[in-house]
Amino acid sequence: MAVTRKNILTDHAVRDKFIQGVLALKQEPSGRTTADFGIPGRAQSVNTYDLFVVWHHTAMMRLTPAGNAAGRNAAHRGPIFCPWHRVMLLLLEQNFQRVLGDATFGLPYWDWGKDGDLPAARQIAADVWKADCLGGQGSPVATGPFAYKASDPKSFRVRVVANVSGALTAVSRGLRRRFASSDAPLLPTSVQVANALALPTFDAPSWDPSSAGFRNRLEGWSADAGARSPWLHNRVHVWVGGDMSPSTSPNDPVFYLNHCNVDRLWEAWLAHYGRAYVPDQTAPASLEGHRIDDPIASPLGASMTPRQVLDLRAIYIYDRLPQPAGTV
Numbered sequence: 001m002a003v004t005r006k007n008i009l010t011d012h013a014v015r016d017k018f019i020q021g022v023l024a025l026k027q028e029p030s031g032r033t034t035a036d037f038g039i040p041g042r043a044q045s046v047n048t049y050d051l052f053v054v055w056h057h058t059a060m061m062r063l064t065p066a067g068n069a070a071g072r073n074a075a076h077r078g079p080i081f082c083p084w085h086r087v088m089l090l091l092l093e094q095n096f097q098r099v100l101g102d103a104t105f106g107l108p109y110w111d112w113g114k115d116g117d118l119p120a121a122r123q124i125a126a127d128v129w130k131a132d133c134l135g136g137q138g139s140p141v142a143t144g145p146f147a148y149k150a151s152d153p154k155s156f157r158v159r160v161v162a163n164v165s166g167a168l169t170a171v172s173r174g175l176r177r178r179f180a181s182s183d184a185p186l187l188p189t190s191v192q193v194a195n196a197l198a199l200p201t202f203d204a205p206s207w208d209p210s211s212a213g214f215r216n217r218l219e220g221w222s223a224d225a226g227a228r229s230p231w232l233h234n235r236v237h238v239w240v241g242g243d244m245s246p247s248t249s250p251n252d253p254v255f256y257l258n259h260c261n262v263d264r265l266w267e268a269w270l271a272h273y274g275r276a277y278v279p280d281q282t283a284p285a286s287l288e289g290h291r292i293d294d295p296i297a298s299p300l301g302a303s304m305t306p307r308q309v310l311d312l313r314a315i316y317i318y319d320r321l322p323q324p325a326g327t328v
């Protein structure tokens, strides 16, 4: 039976399990150590939650192909953006189900387009940032389930970050968020989401941040006419700020609520346009890592290809899919 992924604001049981799952995976040794990933200092456990942080950073640092000027990498700035993060969420969801002992658990999503429809002052005080949900902003975050408590070593700690030269470093500090900086003062809106869904092309040459199509709009390099980047997914990262900005952004659990919504929007697009994906396997080797049968490898399990994740309705569905602009 497929699990249902729900809006985190509409189901308190799912919200509480998400929090519980994050905290449990934060404490659970993965069997890998910092030394396995070349992180300097005394070798210490990379716990399961932090293994996803390392995976994301590593993928983002691997340019595909090496040295390309557009910065296309193994997880971003190209068509693989959608399937790569879908595989990541799937593996996280399986780990949640295991650690919670609940095979019916589906990852929740944050419908940020809805919050983007609110006035600015209400966006930073929206329900998702309340103490019973994700807690608010701060350096460190001081409210909610991921607040830093100096006296409690089991309270939420960021364990792995990247330094200025892109190398992973072990740390132990509180989570940081800084909402609505001048780089992204407002969240994306539901109209912008609907406009993105109205784009019938998934992706197109040059398969990077300058491409036309749905993937690039959703990822957030191309905007509605006249609008200023960053857009949609990118804008959410920048709007939350702090630990949500760099390559180690899965350090903030809101990463997964953002990406579950991104995956929901991709699912809405797939449902509307016939589950198509480009480029196919005849595309040149310069697009390796982004073609339909190229493997998405992970330190957490078997690799999967884009083709294998275009229809996962036997595994999970969303409680609600938004519609493209111009449809009823």
Ligand SMILES: [Cu+2]
Binding pocket: 056, 075, 076, 085
């Ligand atoms: Cu990412």
